Amino acid sequence: GQSLEQPSEVTAVEGAIVQINCTYQTSGFYGLSWYQQHDGGAPTFLSYNALDGLEETGRFSSFLSRSDSYGYLLLQELQMKDSASYFCASSGDSSYKLIFGSGTRLLVRP
């Protein structure tokens, strides 16, 4: 089977840095993706890691360690609009499939 574990909630202050962790167990592995979802909205793609290391996209960075089956999403210079749910996702036994973690709800406080 496949599973991805994330913390359920994280709270941070505007302007700060926050890290959202994800550990996974999959029968195969084709990389780790991150998606953002605002309340009532659809998920939108943020980042993808196929290989170990850090990928940076503006204020957002994502890290992967395949040997540890672990990744994280790093959000810098937090803004109020970053309050949302963040999901890690991985393809497991098929590169076509994408299985999502249960999500981390990020609350950014003034």
Added chain:
Amino acid sequence: NAGVTQTPKFQVLKTGQSMTLQCAQDMNHNSMYWYRQDPGMGLRLIYYSASEGTTDKGEVPNGYNVSRLNKREFSLRLESAAPSQTSVYFCASRADRERGNQPQHFGDGTRLSIL
């Protein structure tokens, strides 16, 4: 450029009724997906279609059927709706057949309530 379009946006059904959720994408994507999302939960894959003419089960296929009508359209059918199928349903599509780094593009969702 509409992206992924789902219809209807809202629907209320009675237990035992049937219904088809429609999804269409205009991005010429090969792969299409149906997910359900329960309150406070992640997305669970119901069915997916890696290419036109093929469909495969995801994590929670029981109670659902799908049809990949053509490259653009992928429908989800509930033959006999049950209250446990009350959820938000998302359709998504992706460009390449095998590349994991291609993002999935999601529709706005169908909010389905079964009484």
